[in-house]
Each structure stands twice: as C-alpha cells, then as structure tokens.
Amino acid sequence: MKKILVTLALGFQLLAISHVKAQDPAFSQFYASPLLLNPAILGASDDWRTSLCYRNQWGSVNSGYTDYDFNTSYPIYLKDEGSKIFVGLALLDDKAGAYGLMNGYLSVGYNKELGDNQNVCLALYGGLGQLAINTSGLTFDDQYVNGSYNANTPTGEMGLSRSVMYPDAGFGFTWYMNPPREKSKFNAYAGISGFHLNEPNQTLNGGVATLPIRMNYIAGIKIFESEKVELSPNVMVCTQGGNVIAAVGAYCYYNLKDDFKLTLGMWYRANDAIPILIGVEYKGFELGYSYDMVTSTLNAYATGLNASEITLAYNFARKKKDDSAPMIGSNTANNTGSQTTTTPGTFPFPEL
Secondary structure (H helix, E strand, O other), X not given: OHHHHHHHHXXXXXXXXXXXXXXXOOOOOHHHOHHHHOHHHHHHOOOEEEEEEEEEEOOOOOOOEEEEEEEEEEEEEOXXXXXXXXXXXXXXXXXXXXXXXXXXXXXXXXXXXXXXXXXEEEEEEEEEEEEEEOHHHOOOHHHEEOOEEOOOOOOOOOOOXXXXXEEEEEEEEEEEXXXXXXXXXXXXEEEEEEEOOOOOEOOOOOOOOEOOOEEEEEEEEEEEOOOOEEEEEEEEEEEEOOEEEEEEEEEEEEEEEOOEEEEXXXXXXXXXXXXXXXXXXXXXXXXXXXEEEEOOHHHHOOOOOOEEEEEEEEEEOOOOOOOOOOOOOOOEEOOOOEEEEOOOOOXXXXXX
C-alpha cells in the first residue's frame, strides 16, 4: 500500500509539472549523446565516434526509469578542406513501468568554415518512434471478486492499442570558434536545436496525444589553463510543452599523460537535481559515471529518487591525408588509428 501511495503521489506531481503532456527522457551526460542534444555537434569532430549510455532513475519506485542510448557519427569529407558532410545514428530505449519507448534517428549535416577559425554547422534528422504498453503485469478493479484477485477474470477496462509507431523530425545548428592554442587560450560555441517539429501523435486509444516540440539552447567556452588543465563552463536551456529546464555546469579536464585524461564535472539543474560526473579517457576510450542528487520537491514523497548514469565511448581517429593541411576540428592521433590526446583548441564541445 505504501508503494502504491508513493507512486500515485509522484504521478500526480509529474502530471502537474508536465500539464499531462509527454516529455522526452533526459540524460545528465548531455554531450555523450550529442544527437539527442543537438545533432549539429557531430560536425565539429573529424573522428568516427561511438558511444553507449545507460541510465537508471528513481529505481526505488517500481524500478523507476531505465534508458539505453546508442550514438555513432562519421564525417564524410568534401574536396574543400574547409567543409564536410557528416552522418549520425542514434537509438534510444526508454522503459517506465508498463510503458516502453523506442526511437531511431538518422541525421545528416554540413559543416562550413567561415574563416578566422570559425565554423557553422547545420544538421537535419529524421526517424521513427514506437510507444508501447505491456498490460500483462497490470491489475484492474473488476478483477477483484469478493475481495480476492483473479488474473483470469476478464476486465472491462477501455481497450488500448499495444503500440503506436510515428515519424519524427528535427534540426540542429551550431556556431563554434576553435583557434589554435598559440593564437588563443580559449574557444567557444553556441547552438540551437529543435526536436519533434512534426509533433507526432503518441495516442494508444485512438485519440490525440501529441509529443510537444522540444527546443534546446546550448553555449559554453573551453579555457586552456595550461598544457595539462582545461576548464569548460557551459549553460543549457530546454523547453518542451510549457516546461523549462535551465542548467549550468562546468567540466575540468586534466591530462595526466599524452594518452590519459581525467574529467571532473558538475551541473545544477534548477528545481531538479545536481549531477556530479567523473570520467577517464585512455587511447580513445572514454568511461564516464554521473550521479544525480535530486533537489526538487519530489523528495518529500519518497526516498531513493536519485539517478545513476554510465557512458562508454570510443573515438576511431582518422589518419590525416595531408599533415601539411590539418583537418578542421581534428584530434591528434598516432598511425595505429587510436586517439592519443585531444589537441587543445580544436574541439570546443565538452566530451562527456
């Protein structure tokens, strides 16, 4: 009974927050899933990058939310060294109680060098989503007869479709400045992205339940304190269905060796949570762990509402065709194809 009351309290709280509109799952390691944050971010890298993220949120309440996200991107170069085309793929699996959501996105983008170490990038994405419900574990009032529950008793509850599939489309745009270290001690970026521009219908009962448009606004700088230390303060604002999520955070990167980097980070999401991050990078491999400490009023209804997130990524560094004409946004790499270290000033976005 206590678990039921807690679940109902959380449910009513969430309905009040979301105005009974669906919301997207959210990750704390924003930049580990770039296509879900802003697909144009992919255009700043010259490497083939692949990442896998796992998130468990509110696990103490009926298993809470469980999310898996797979991202991969690959740059396709044009003859003009100042421009390139890139492609990206994202797969998302989100489970919450009886509901399951699966999304697949394919993005294509174009990155153009403007001069003065500035670039702009535009990306479009399209994909399919599927929302499904599994009622096998649910119980209904009319299955209780004389106070006893019988799973074989037919229920007269309103019929629901088992699943619904829908198209999805959106865009991403970024500007970034990445001068070499000898010219500047910092680089910068800013971007805007829009998701679900077609407002797909997710209804399971034949009605209308549109997924609201989500807009993301991001900006930040990366400061090169020394050969070993980089600081990256960032800000993000997300709006969807009348809700606004504002977050500020910072990353600190420490290069222990040429091929080994330590990352520490912290974000503050207003009226929500404080995610803390620790990560390591070694020869192209990246491993990150974050823990969300909930600061919202939901703590008044239950305990154990924190979230854990783990990310594993790998950068397949591309060998330069012409060392005398380095590619924009490239990373320093050895001839074996493994990344050794990120050259300061060449990739403005956070790496986890």
